[in-house]
Amino acid sequence: MAESATLQILRRHLVHGGLQPGEEIGLRPDDLLLPARTAVLSFLHLERLSRPRHPARRALCCLDPVLDPADAVGEEIQRYLEQACASFRVPLSRPGNGLAHQVFLERRASPGRLLLYAGGHGAAAGGLGTLALPVGALEMAVALAGGPHYTVCPVVVRVVLKGTLPSGCAAFDLALHLSARWGLLASSETVLEFCGPGVRSLSVATRAALCALCAELGPVTALFPADPVSAAYLRAQGRAREFAPLSTGAGDDYASQLEIDLAKVEPLAWLPRAAERMLPIRALAGGGVSEVHLGGCVGGDVEDLVHAAMVLRAHGAAPGVDLRVVPASRQVWQSLARQGSLQVLLDAGARLTEAGCCAEGLSEGELPAGPRVLRVPGRAAAGPEGGEIRVSAQTAAACALRGRLTDPRELKPNPFRARAACRVVVDDRFLAVSPRRAPGELPRGRGVVEPPLFGSLPPSLAGEAVLKLPNGVATSQILPARGGAYLYGDVQGFARRAFERIDPTLIRRIEENKGRAIVNVLVAGQGYGAGPAQELAAMCQMILGIRVVLAKGFERRHQLQLIHQGVLPLWLLDEHSYDVVHRDDFLEFPWLATELRKSEMVTVRNPERGYEFKARHGLTRRQIDIVLAGGLCNFTAR
Incomplete structure (x- = not known):
């Protein structure tokens, strides 16, 4: 079979x-x-x-x-x-x-x-x-x-x-x-x-x-x-x-x-700030629209934009609607230009930009990567101040045409019955191997800073619980607001602002621990690390000197990224283990390296308050070797 x-x-x-x-x-x-x-x-x-x-x-x-x-x-x-x-x-x-x-x-x-x-x-x-x-x-x-x-x-x-x-x-x-x-x-x-x-x-x-x-x-x-x-x-x-x-x-x-x-299947809308995030567009019909973005990361292909041109061909965008069109590639622009749809979009009043993503200004992870953004002023469904919602290309074009939230199935005559045919233009002039450069170190600058690495894990650890987090802390709460550092060029500078929205004193206390020769331990609840940019969040924790994360539960991909950065993720076995640890507690891991190699459990204890419990690591033999080496880069180099 x-x-x-x-x-x-x-x-x-x-x-x-x-x-x-x-x-x-x-x-x-x-x-x-x-x-x-x-x-x-x-x-x-x-x-x-x-x-x-x-x-x-x-x-x-x-x-x-x-x-x-x-x-x-x-x-x-x-x-x-x-x-x-x-x-x-x-x-x-x-x-x-x-x-x-x-x-x-x-x-x-x-x-x-x-x-x-x-x-x-x-x-x-x-x-x-x-x-x-x-x-x-x-x-x-x-x-x-x-x-x-x-x-x-x-x-x-x-x-x-x-x-x-x-x-x-x-x-x-x-x-x-x-x-x-x-x-x-x-x-x-x-x-x-x-x-x-x-x-x-x-x-x-x-x-x-x-x-x-x-x-x-x-x-x-x-x-x-x-x-x-x-x-x-x-x-x-x-x-x-x-x-x-x-x-x-x-x-x-x-x-x-x-x-x-x-x-x-029917036309749907995703509303990031509403209690009910997903609704049929027919349930929202009639709400005013001030801005429509067509194209972008998912949906900025030839087929979607040809469909949009079909909708807007006769009357263009409604007065007062700011229509922006963002193709996903140069090939899309070239193909639309040859087929004629580009001129239709221009005649419809569209503002054209180079290939890119149309979701600027949105918090990463807030929306699924839907093709369109509509800015809907004052709609309760989008939030008390109005805001962005996501819809399909066909729905977005219908909304631009009518100037309000519109079910595309209402359009008469039906503009989608015709096949969105368009012969693609193949042009690889902007896709090539650069001439070979002379050997030597590559040029750097303020925006390109090599991240630090941990040393190998010692046989035992002593540290301080510098932060205790509730359930459901996502990467968007770990990382500071979006900015150029999302380019992963200067992660060290970026890391100094990690967790700033949760605890503004964290960086100061971590700096104090450097002089005490102890590591930093983070305690978290269920679902720790869900969301985008998980590697960046893990790198920030490594750069801050967080060597161990004790959590009731990890998002699997974030757990893997912690391991690759040399940060040890440990699972708390019960609520008592989570409740007993307070912020600023001194924690010892007396037989850490030995227990990692020989057991699923690691001993955690506090001699000052007199408690001790076990935490589970659940790592494979290879992952244990990576953590002991201080991360995947050290492990691979060896």
């Missing part, structure tokens, strides 16, 4: 372990995708490892629009990345060429390959049959140097699609419909594998957007089979030879199955 497509790909790339869900496995990736936001750290770590880039790993670095060349720091970062790509022979996608995941989908993704991506929406490659796994910048550096990628063998869930999407509905609506059927789309160790007769009705653009959105809502990634629709997409991109059939299994390899009738 045929295996699931996920297991087929994993088996072909397996180098360590067995394909049993929950077990640690080592994989040999084919492709590596480095967005600008994390590429700086990846190259800094690769320099520190003093190893050449592995020639068999096909890598791509994208200078996407998070860089501002007009800013001095942004210019330094761009120069560093250009020199690093030349030094390590990594092809570079030039500024303005597009967002990393869109460029990869257009020019690199193909069925049956294994992709590692460090940030962004790389899961979109699953729409073309590429299994895309998220990694941190440090893991990316190890992969660039030729090391295997270690992860947990995922649980594969079969999602059977039947019927066709109704006119006016898109991948965004389907993703929210799916999440409503299955809560927050299971755990971060789950892969959603789509199959069934409904798959044939979805374009590659829709499949890619759905995979990216599903990865935002819980699962580690999502995957579609490779079929004639995939083959046609690759032909249009001039890459027909890269097609390889990839079929889904018959059912035995799947942990569970979910059936979705596409005909029952």
